[in-house]
Amino acid sequence: MPVKNREVAAGAFRDRWAVITGASSPVGLAVATHLMSVHGMRGVLHCRAHRRPLVQLVERLRRQGLDVPVLITQADLADPRALERWIAYVRRQVDHVGVLFFNAANFYKTPWAQMKWRDFLRMMTLHGWAPIRIIQKFYEKMEPPARVIFMVDAGIEQGYPAYAAYTASKAVMAHWTRLLARVLSPWVTVHAIAPYWIRREDEASEPVLLRITRGEPASLVTLLRAVDLILEGGGAMTGQVLWMDSGRWLG
Ligand SMILES: NC(=O)c1ccc[n+]([C@@H]2O[C@H](COP(=O)([O-])OP(=O)(O)OC[C@H]3O[C@@H](n4cnc5c(N)ncnc54)[C@H](OP(=O)(O)O)[C@@H]3O)[C@@H](O)[C@H]2O)c1
Numbered sequence: 146m147p148v149k150n151r152e153v154a155a156g157a158f159r160d161r162w163a164v165i166t167g168a169s170s171p172v173g174l175a176v177a178t179h180l181m182s183v184h185g186m187r188g189v190l191h192c193r194a195h196r197r198p199l200v201q202l203v204e205r206l207r208r209q210g211l212d213v214p215v216l217i218t219q220a221d222l223a224d225p226r227a228l229e230r231w232i233a234y235v236r237r238q239v240d241h242v243g244v245l246f247f248n249a250a251n252f253y254k255t256p257w258a259q260m261k262w263r264d265f266l267r268m269m270t271l272h273g274w275a276p277i278r279i280i281q282k283f284y285e286k287m288e289p290p291a292r293v294i295f296m297v298d299a300g301i302e303q304g305y306p307a308y309a310a311y312t313a314s315k316a317v318m319a320h321w322t323r324l325l326a327r328v329l330s331p332w333v334t335v336h337a338i339a340p341y342w343i344r345r346e347d348e349a350s351e352p353v354l355l356r357i358t359r360g361e362p363a364s365l366v367t368l369l370r371a372v373d374l375i376l377e378g379g380g381a382m383t384g385q386v387l388w389m390d391s392g393r394w395l396g
Pocket of ligand 1: 166167168169170171172173191192193194195196220221222223224247248249250251252271296297298299339340341342343344
């Protein structure tokens with residue numbers, strides 16, 4: 146994706162910080178690239194283990210002329226002590242936060258009948274506790290227009306029995322979306338995006354469509370359009386889950 150000249154990126158979010166958890170994932174990399182190169186934002190890019198994709202991304206964007214400040218950070222956000230250390234570090238580095246994008250996730254099997262407390266706790270900490278704790282510590286640094294965006298999953302509506310801890314803990318994010326939209330209004334708007342399947346650029350569409358009996362998977366491009374809508378859509382739109390799942394949540 147070409148880097149837009151910062152002089153051209155004159156939108157309301159330019160030069161504000163975007164904090165992106167799980168920025169090392171395909172979705173995180175795409176969103177981080179978009180917010181920095183198109184919206185001219187500064188970036189706090191977080192990963193748990195895979196720092197290399199972030200370093201490579203920043204090197205590539207620098208070669209293309211991006212000159213915004215970028216901070217690469219690493220922490221296991223399912224560990225409450227590591228979470229507190231990460232928050233304290235990032236708080237010292239940033240002011241004027243424009244976007245908090247909660248993308249970090251751990252998707253592994255926890256069949257409901259065999260689910261262990263330890264797995265449930267880790268998922269609840271990563272998807273439920275870490276976002277609210279980060280918002281508690283950052284909302285005073287957010288200035289309007291500012292956005293909180295949660296990456297949830299269309300599976301939260303009915304739940305995936307084989308991934309019970311994942312869908313239950315992701316459902317907490319949808320609850321935070323509604324609760325926080327009310328308490329942070331009108332300074333900050335709060336949004337959730339709920340795909341069923343995000344097709345990556347390197348995935349052929351046919352095998353994916355064979356697995357999905359109804360509808361079309363979301364692509365990274367449509368996801369970025371949703372992010373633009375959230376950023377540019379004004380303050381009236383808040384507290385909603387944007388379902389990108391071809392209507393699956395309807396049953
Ligand atoms: N992909 C899909 O089809 C799909 C469908 C529905 C919803 N979603 C949602 O969309 C988002 C992105 O999906 P994705 O497939 O791109 O995700 P992914 O590839 O599974 O990446 C997960 C990200 O979260 C980070 N992470 C994992 N465990 C963590 C922990 N304990 N502490 C901190 N960070 C942690 C990873 O960091 P490291 O790379 O450093 O390990 C990585 O950056 C997720 O929130 C997911 O729930 C995705």
